Amino acid sequence: MTPRQRLWLFALGAAGLVACYLWAFAGLPGFGNYPGPYGPAIMSRVIAQTNATGAVSAINFEYRGFDTVGEEFILFTAAAGMSVVLRRLRGEREGQSSPAPEAASRERPATSSSVRVVSLLLVGPTAVIGWWLATHAQTNPSGGFQGGVILATAFFLVYLSGEFIVFRRLRPDAVLDVAEAVGAGGFAAVGVTALALSLPYLYNYLPLGTIPGAVSSSGTIALISFLVGIEVAAAFVLIIGELLDQTLLRRGVHGEGSS
Amino acid sequence: MQVFPFLVVAWIVIVGLYGVITSRDLIHQIVCLIVVQSSTYVLLLGVGYVTGGAAPYLFDISAHAKTVDPVVQALALTDVVVEAAVTALLLSFAVQAHKRFGTLDPHELVSLKG
Numbered sequence A: 001m002t003p004r005q006r007l008w009l010f011a012l013g014a015a016g017l018v019a020c021y022l023w024a025f026a027g028l029p030g031f032g033n034y035p036g037p038y039g040p041a042i043m044s045r046v047i048a049q050t051n052a053t054g055a056v057s058a059i060n061f062e063y064r065g066f067d068t069v070g071e072e073f074i075l076f077t078a079a080a081g082m083s084v085v086l087r088r089l090r091g092e093r094e095g096q097s098s099p100a101p102e103a104a105s106r107e108r109p110a111t112s113s114s115v116r117v118v119s120l121l122l123v124g125p126t127a128v129i130g131w132w133l134a135t136h137a138q139t140n141p142s143g144g145f146q147g148g149v150i151l152a153t154a155f156f157l158v159y160l161s162g163e164f165i166v167f168r169r170l171r172p173d174a175v176l177d178v179a180e181a182v183g184a185g186g187f188a189a190v191g192v193t194a195l196a197l198s199l200p201y202l203y204n205y206l207p208l209g210t211i212p213g214a215v216s217s218s219g220t221i222a223l224i225s226f227l228v229g230i231e232v233a234a235a236f237v238l239i240i241g242e243l244l245d246q247t248l249l250r251r252g253v254h255g256e257g258s259s
Numbered sequence B: 001m002q003v004f005p006f007l008v009v010a011w012i013v014i015v016g017l018y019g020v021i022t023s024r025d026l027i028h029q030i031v032c033l034i035v036v037q038s039s040t041y042v043l044l045l046g047v048g049y050v051t052g053g054a055a056p057y058l059f060d061i062s063a064h065a066k067t068v069d070p071v072v073q074a075l076a077l078t079d080v081v082v083e084a085a086v087t088a089l090l091l092s093f094a095v096q097a098h099k100r101f102g103t104l105d106p107h108e109l110v111s112l113k114g
Helices: A003-026 A038-050 A055-063 A065-087 A113-135 A144-160 A164-170 A173-196 A220-251 B004-022 B026-048 B070-101
Strands: none
Touching: A003 B004, A038 A055, A038 B070, A055 A065, A055 A220, A055 B070, A065 A173, A065 A220, A065 B070, A113 A144, A113 A220, A144 A220, A144 B070, A173 A220, A220 B070, B004 B026, B026 B070
16 A cells, blocks of 8 residues: 555545544533543542542542552553563674664764753652652542552653663662562552451552541552552563663663673 | 644644655764654643643642642653663664664665565
8 A cells, every 4th residue: 555545545534434433422412511421429528538638639539549559560461561561682782684784883972061060969858759649549530540650750860860870789780679569569559458347449448537638647548559659660660671782782881780 | 822832732743754765874874763752741741731720730839729630740751761772772763774784874774675
């Protein structure tokens, strides 16, 4: 099929898709008039049932908790899949299958000292913000997913500042694997513990605290959010680290760990 | 306009799909797929919006105040995480494709070798 024919086929399909879309949207209740009953139902009960002021976190880690377990394992599987896909060729020497020698020999600009200083200065605050977000899911618009990603960013600021050896030391694969397993397995284990107490899976069996939205409130919501934070941070450090390893392999930079 | 956000959703999907179809580079194609995927954020948040509704966080509003729908916001959060994971996996496939075939042009990746 020539690119031209392909475009025509796409135009035909897109026209049909747009027509169906518009037809479907015409039946929606209109922007700003959402009639769904679940939102108001949860909003009016969330404090009484969980003592969490952050309704979105309460939904993610309590009402829809079972769904979030699956979601977390998607992330876990993606990180594992990447390691498998990229590991197969890791033993290969560079040059053996590097089809882009012009990219490898391209001149690289050195990291400027302003980039180094700014990114090193940002490491501490970024880590603190990430930690704070991961541990405050029950109070405000934060949670393990957001906090975990920002925690992972702190690691890559170290890399950005050019401290490759330090970065390598901060990223020991064994520790990361354990952190990822603890994060993902811990979430599932919290649910199974509820079963052991003859309660439904992922039932909120921890004390809910007395002040709504306090750090000590909301029982398993806070615990699960923290575990998710660990899992997400470890998964993202692994994922981006795998891709960085590929770049460094191309450039011919070898850290202690890469063989 | 009552339907404008939904028209934006349709536009993002079509533009992203056009990019996926005409792309000559795997990385660019993956970015186009992210564009298609990001339409779901607009759709979810647009569907759950309530005119004049507050954010669904109960610091200073009563439990019965009018808020935007928290359920679709939780779904959007799920969406972001899955997108990041899928993107990472696709990028690693692109790395492998480049290693094996020496090109990132999807038009040249016509035959799959074992």
